[in-house]
Amino acid sequence: MPEPVVFIRLLGQVELLRGTQPVPLARRPAALLAALALRLSTPVPYAVITELLWSPEELPASPRRAIQTYASRLRDALGRDAIVAHGDGLRLDLDPDQVDLHRFRLLVAAADTAATDRAALSAALELWTGDPLSGLPVGQLGAVEGPALLDEVLSVAERRDELRLRAGDLDDVFVASLRRLTSEQPWRERSWCHLMLALYRTGQQGEALATFARLVSVLRDDLGIDPGAEATQLHQRMLAGDPELLDAVPAAPATAASEPPAQLPAGSPAFVGRPRELTALARLLERPADRVRVAVVSGPAGVGKTTTTVEAAHRARARFPDGQLFAEGTRGGTEVPARDILGTFLRDLGIAADELPSAQASRAALFRSMCARRRLLVVIDDAHSVEQVTALLPGAGECAVLVTTRRRLAVPANVSVDLDAISAAESHDLLATLIGTARLAAEPEAAAAIVEACAGSPLALLIVGGRLATRPVWPLAHLRDRLAGPGRLAELRLDGRSVEAALDATTGTLDAPAAARFRALGTLPVDLVDVETAAALWEAGRAEARELLEQLCDLRLLEPSAPECYAWHALIGSYLRDRPGRRDPAGLRRVLQQAISSVTHANERLRPGDRPMHPIVAAIEADGVVFAGHDDVHAWVHPRSALLVGLARDALTSGHADGAVEAAALATSLDLLLDECCGSYDDTEDLLRAVTVTPLPPVADRFVGSAWHNLASGLADHGRLAEADEAATRAIAFWRRTGDRYGEAALLNNLARLRGRFGDDVAALEYMRQCMAVADALPASLRARCQATYAECLASHGDAAAAQTALAEARRLHTPEPGSHPAYQLLFVEIQVHLAAGRPVDAVDAAERTIAAARTMRSPRLVARATVALARAQRLAGRDSRDTAAEALQQLAALHQVDVQATGEALAELAHAHRAGGDVVSADACVAEAARVVDVGGLGGTPWAEALLGPLRQRIG
Structure with a gap:
């Protein structure tokens, strides 16, 4: 007997069948099966699978290992060759007829608008058994893909029902199916209209009118809105007894003297992704209203604002039979006057040129009057200002307006969509549509690197895809290498389009001083800046720096990452750094000193009256941030840690001796701050090691000793005791050679804790006796920490009474601030x-x-x-x-x-x-x-x- 064929269901409860028998699957393997089946025969990288299967909160320790385990279980059910490891991902190899979704799409593609092809649509819809992708664990897969699949299926159902109504093939079974559909999907007004019309044509006029009443109740109770124009007009025609409603094929609607405008640009054949955004726009455009509906789609240059908006407009254009108007709000970096756009719109709607009012206000009033009698969709691309958009808005009526803008405009809108970079999965899918899945599958590692280099920019991906498509002999690895490192923007250009030109169009709206300051951000080592750093770099006051950073944020050149902090996209980072002469050594030195001053103030706030300041640090005159409390320190340091680490690392390798010494000061001071603030070492180990190997003059000995000292503490706290022991040995030699009693006492304290962690209580207690002898004349806060460690060593040794005495002495010597590291240590x-x-x-x-x-x-x-x-x-x-x-x-x-x-x-x-x-x-x-x-x-x-x-x-x- 042949082995039964497997079949995968996605259009309902996710299920695997062998023949007619369900194959039991746990929820996570079922989710992996769904993720691969959605992209049948296409390699899906592990990073994409991880993104689809888990939310950040539920991510396992090793997602790749978990995915491989699930894949092994699925191979047992599907066959060993069904799931193929391909590069850095997996691929499901099955016939499309073995997955209900792909069989569904093949059947739909085979149908056309003829009534005789209803059978293909009906056969496709028989594969739909419930909410698509139901039964999966919470994650992006079900939350994002499920609603999109349901909308796809319902659109086909409405298309099938429309064909049946036109053919006049009406019976009780059809009416019952429409009743079920409106009950299960009560917000889809098109299905309600189909039910009303079917009831009316089968002699149930009273029930048809009652159905409209139920629709009104559902929409008001659930959404707080009234039915749209289609349902309302159908209801009114029923009340009037319109005889045309009984015709199987309705009479064509009356047309205007001229064709309605249809000005939407062609949609992108390579469009992928944006399911949440398209769903939000579709809901707005489908929603009936007696006044204008407005959506604003914003985002930085190259993120796909126009493409996404045009895609949404094309999908909804049938709901706007009186036409679609399109206008550019900005041309050549300059605002197009609203008066000129209104003149174009009015001419397109039939107003003769000699009848156009001259004043903008009069044109706007005439435009509103004409819109009140129409169902128009208006798209304003790259809007320049709130005033421009406001002048172009219809008033009453059933019109809708879609606005794209690279600025943050406070336009009153029903829906605001803020586009960010697309995901790795969507980036991969976009490239696949441009160059084919086979070419991507042949070089999965290079494909993943190209996706990473494009950093989720649709524009960059379209350019890369276009270059590869027109250069079929290029291996993907060739372009990957050209995109690596500095200068990648030179590779992101094709046929007049480039990422650099898109950014030039935005920066061209800045005045010369602001543009120069924006370009100066390229001297920073990371894609992050805060107000204090910008002020030091630009030699400006903080209020002035904040105002310009906010202006750059409004232009979408920067994005707010935390209060007073701003980040920018990786491609903008390349735009800033790839230009000649970007480095500003003097500006970087000011920024470095400002950072040292702020970190020093933070440490003084957490450890007041502790170790005396190093003369190099004391000599810095920069105006650092001053902190009122521990929470202020924590809120300040963590959003900036990458910037602070980058500044220190950059200065250590700059070749400037004084800057390298100051960088060593910042590195050790920052590590101490992170330890005191929240016990975090994750960002600073490599930086501290860099301090220990950088050639530094003798004046920096204390910083080198501190680097070894801090490394010993951090490594010990991560359980890397052998490495910690080696670092501590180096540190104690530094302190004793330089006669630094504070460093020696603190290090002996750490050595005691280290020996205690090895389980050597005798050695730990000996170190503590040496420590307290050295620390006798040192600050009380250090002596308190030593007493706390002594208490811990005594407790481990079994001397509870002495341990209790030492703990009491630690508390007598110093009362740490609640929420600080010393307070945690005492507890x-x-x-x-x-x-x-x-x-x-x-x-x-x-x-x-x-x-x-x-x-x-x-x-x-x-x-x-x-x-x-x-x-x-x-x-x-x-x-x-x-x-x-x-x-x-x-x-x-x-x-x-x-x-x-x-x-x-x-x-x-x-x-x-x-x-x-x-x-x-x-x-x-x-x-x-x-x-x-x-x-x-x-x-x-x-x-x-x-x-x-x-x-x-x-x-x-």
Whole structure:
């Protein structure tokens, strides 16, 4: 017997059939199957699949591994050759007739408007079994693709019903099907009109009128609107007993003396994506109204505003039988006067040139009068100002206006659509329409690199696709290499179109000083600027800088990324940096010094009266930001961390000796700030290592020592203890060689914590005794931190009484600000002291307060570590700790860098919890994974590892 053929259903509940029998699938594998089936025979990159299957909040630790696991399960059901690994993605290879969606589209394509082809449409609609893509987990796939597929199916249903009405093929079954459709899709007025007409023609005039009443009720109750012109006019004709309504093929509507204007530009044959935006525009254009409906589509140059708007207009043009008007609001960078546009519109609507009013206000009034009697769609492309758009708006009537603008215009609108870059999936699909899926599939890595280089710009993708299409002998890798690095804008030009020209058109609206300042942003090392940086770069006041940044934001050259911070698209970054003479060493030095001043103020706010300022830092006269509280520091530093890291990295390699020294100062000060603010090291490790290898004069020794010192702290906090030990050894040598007692005491404190993490309590206590001897005459805040570490070491050694005394002394010496790192550290040590003293219930309370403090700091890493401690305290208090340990493990998996020790401890706690619940198999699996993580992290065989895993292994034995 031949193997039954598999069949995939997408037009309803996602389902896989073998023959007629459903094949059970879990929800995520079913989602992967749907994602591949939607793009049948087309490679889908892993990044695209990830974007479709998971929201950012539910993203697993390793999406690629999860996808590969799901694909393996699907191959068992589909056949080993059905899902092919292709480059950096997967491809589903099945016949189109094996997927209901593709069979549906083939049938629809075979039909035309003749009534005899209703059979093909009916056969297609028999494949529709419910809401498309239903049953999938929450994610972009169902949320975006599902409504678009449903709209596609319903449009075909309405087309089929229209053909049947024209043919006069009416019976009770047809009427019943229309009733079901209006019940299930109550907002589609076209189906209501079909039902009313079918009832009227089958002698049920009273029921037809009652159906209109139900439509009125549904729209008012659900949407707060009244029926549109089509339903209203049909109702009125029924009331009047119009005999033409009984004709199977309605009489053609009366036409004007001249043809209605049809001025929409041709739509793009390569249009893809924008489902949310098109849906929003379609709903507006389908919605009936007694006054003008307005949508504003905004976005930066090259993002596809006109293409998207024209696509929406073409899809809706049947609803505007009196014509479609189109006008450019800007030409050659200059505003087209509204008076001139109104004159063109009026002539197109039949007004003779000698009858046109001369004044703009009179033309606008005449235009409104003519629109009141028509259903017109007006498209204003690249509008220049609010005043221009306002003058072109119809008043009463059933007209709609679509406005595109590269500016942020405060036009009163029913719908505002702000276009951003398209997704990687849409970029891939757009290229596929231009050069074919086979060519993309042949070089998947190069295709992915080209998509990345175009950065989601439809204009860039169209140019790239056009170049490849006209150069069929080019390998994709050839263009990929030409797009890599500086100068890529020179490659993004074709047949008079270019990304650079599109940006020139926008910057051309700036006056010369503003344009020069905008170009000066190209000297910055990252695509980000804040008000203070711009002011320093431009040698301007902050109010003046803010005003220009907002102006650039209104022109869509910049985008707001956080309060007082602005970012720009990667292609705008290339536009700024690819031009000769962009570097401004003096401006960069001012920016660097301003950053050092602000970071220094932030550290002083978090650690007042701590280490004396280095003379190089003290000599900087820049006007840095001053902070009122800890929350202000946090709100300031994180949106700017990439900028601050970039400034330091850039200056370290600039070849300017003084700038390199200041960059080292910024790097170490910034790392300290991030640690104090929220315990974050993810952005600064490479920067600190750069400080240690950059040739610097002796005056920068303190910064080099601080770099090794901070590296030791950060590496230890991520569980990379061997690397931390090496960095600490280098740092202590620096401090002792330079006689820096503060650095020596702080480093001895860190070495004690490091030895404690290895499980060597004796060495840890010895380091602490040395530390406190050195720190005796140093600031109270440092001595308090040392006492807190001493308490932690004593608690680990089992001396609970001495640990309690040391913790009390730490609190006596210094009261840290709530929500600060020292406050978190004291709470974390309190957990250890309570556990050492045999007070696990008190430890639970301390752990919960520690988690709250870490959340105040907005530090996922510290929250995870405190959650591990809570799980341990709960276990020792005799409580069920399984959920807490599992939560800690999930939190740790979401971090950018693996925290070996905390992950091992979380797995050990989960093993204890499983064993307490009688689940020995899960407990043993957790122990095995903990051992693997510890060994991979280089901590196998340490006293810490033996203390953690030894008791669990003994139970296994």
